[in-house]
Amino acid sequence: MELVASEKFDQEQLDKVDSLLRKLPPESQSMVSVLCYSIGNYLAAAHRNEEAEEYWRRSLVVPTYDLPSATLAGKALADLHGTSRPDDEELDQDDLWPALAEQEAAERASSNNEESE
Numbered sequence: 361m362e363l364v365a366s367e368k369f370d371q372e373q374l375d376k377v378d379s380l381l382r383k384l385p386p387e388s389q390s391m392v393s394v395l396c397y398s399i400g401n402y403l404a405a406a407h408r409n410e411e412a413e414e415y416w417r418r419s420l421v422v423p424t425y426d427l428p429s430a431t432l433a434g435k436a437l438a439d440l441h442g443t444s445r446p447d448d449e450e451l452d453q454d455d456l457w458p459a460l461a462e463q464e465a466a467e468r469a470s471s472n473n474e475e476s477e
Contacts, residue, residue: 369402374411386467390426393419397429400436413440 377399381392400415419425419433 369406385470386424389422389424393422393424393426393433394429396422397426397433397436400433404436409440413437 381395384392396415396419400412400419403409403412403415416433416436420430420437422430
């Protein structure tokens, strides 16, 4: 969170955060939901609403999301847009973050690491 709170938090830093979030094992996905919600809040406090929205949406679509964080992210999005679903489209597997293919690759890598130990 220090990285997000710093004044030098630019796109390069966001990319580093994304990389770290993607490296978390599948069993930690609910923590990704919490972190994405929190990062969205930091970005919103810095008046970077477009980027905040991206992280709040991620908090909602992580496959094993954290219910309180996802609920608060949904509230933040509803407040931002004045509605809970501005595009009226239901979420589906294409909306998951990280994408299912990435998640499956991470699970395989984690499984392979466990087998080699």
